[in-house]
Amino acid sequence: MNQIEQSGPIDCSSLKLGSRKSALAIIQAEIVRQLILKEYPELETKLVSVSTLGDQVQNKALFTFGGKSLWTKELEMLLLESVGGFDQIDMIVHSLKDMPTHLPDEFELGCIIEREDPRDALVVQDGLSYKSLADLPEGAVVGTSSVRRSAQLLKNFPHLKFKSVRGNLQTRLRKLDDPDSEYCCLLLAAAGLIRTGLQHRISMYLNDDVMYHSVGQGALGVEIRKGDQFMKNICEKIGHRTTTLRCLAERALLRYLEGGCSVPIGVSTIYSEDTKELTMNSLVVSCNGRDSVTESMTEVVTTEEQAEDFGERLAQKLIDQGAKRILDEINFNKIKEIKEEGLH
Structure with a gap:
């Protein structure tokens, strides 16, 4: 077992990882937990999942009420201290694309975990035979809440319409497949579909000639307290160099x-x-x-x-x-x- 150098009065025998409550977020936190256990098999680890404001408000597009900080603030509070019925946590596992590029002074990006496929993916309504955005008929409605995706959609496929769709991955797919759905298809991050075992729903991976992906998409970011050498030592072991440079x-x-x-x-x-x-x-x-x-x-x-x-x-x-x-x-x-x- 690797030895972790301790700095300050920290319990070196256990570690608490924080994440959002969605199924995808918990899967991603488990990916990081397994990487830690591979390096430190005797370390006791625990996942702490929290519902953030971004999870709770499902009827508004993100740009209208706070953007990326919606996914991070509640969890960052727990990095500093116990709150309510939640214990203090030692690190937060984020989808890197959801992490602000400017973090509060108390925190830092400890490491970046190996990237899954960063491309966006086309998911067509169950039962329809379309295989690409170019195949879609005039006026077909594409579901996306991303300004980046909708802007590129308007640029490259002006014959299509789009409409915002919020909710976790499973909620969005249910909205798509509803018999009364107005959506012909959705644009989603391929990484989330792959990690949740839903890659069979991908009709087409969107390459650069169709759509550029989001900054950090497909990668996981681990946020820690600034100056926490205990956590830094762990992060040095589990980070992925190539993904980090990119x-x-x-x-x-x-x-x-x-x-x-x-x-x-x-x-x-x-x-x-x-x-x-x-x-x-x-x-x-x-x-x-x-x-x-x-x-x-x-x-x-x-x-x-x-x-x-x-x-x-x-x-x-x-x-x-x-x-x-x-x-x-x-x-x-x-x-x-x-x-x-x-x-x-």
């Missing part, structure tokens, strides 16, 4: 552009272990899909600092091509109007 570059780009999960920024990254080269393709698109900027960059990247610098420089290239103007012109009331009406 995702730190993506998050640096997003942070530099001052964007959150509710702005239309998409990316795609590849890292070659042979050449140590990182390639990132990136997109900023207006919410109506009519104006967009794309940029790409490839460089040798071997450290986390180089990865973040890479992302920032690519972001500046996007700005030089007009990305900041697109982002500055975003009107969230207009986004709400577009998403509610499903304009096309």
Whole structure:
């Protein structure tokens, strides 16, 4: 068994992992727990699941009431102290795409876990034979609550309509398959479908030529108390280097552009272990899909600092091509109007 160096008055014999209460969140927390147990089999571990505001409010799109912080605040409180009937936790397992790029001063990103397929996926209503977005008929309704996805949908498939759909993965699929459903299909993260054993529902994986994925999509982020050496030592053992370099570059780009999960920024990254080269393709698109900027960059990247610098420089290239103007012109009331009406 690996030995964990202790720093401060911490119980080294047990560890509590926090997550949201959804089935997917618990599966993801269990992935991290198993990685820890592989390195430290004698360590007692426990999952603590909490319902966050983002889980509770299902009738509004995220951009209208707080964005990414909705998934993190309640859990972050438990990192600092016990609250109500919940014990203090030692780390939080997040979908990395839901983690703000600026964390509160008390916390830090301890590590990034190996990425599942980061692409978006098309899920067609049960019983329909469509296999791609291009196959869908004029006016077909696509379910998505993501501004990034809906903006690219308007850009690449103007013959389609879209409408917001909220809820956990199982809830969204039930809404899709309801006999009276208005949705022809949904756009979802492939990683969530794969992790929950629902990959058979994927009609098509959306590659770069159709849709750039979200920053951090498919990866898991572990949030810890800043300066907690006990947790840092564990994170060093379970983090995934290639995923970390890719995702730190993506998050640096997003942070530099001052964007959150509710702005239309998409990316795609590849890292070659042979050449140590990182390639990132990136997109900023207006919410109506009519104006967009794309940029790409490839460089040798071997450290986390180089990865973040890479992302920032690519972001500046996007700005030089007009990305900041697109982002500055975003009107969230207009986004709400577009998403509610499903304009096309």
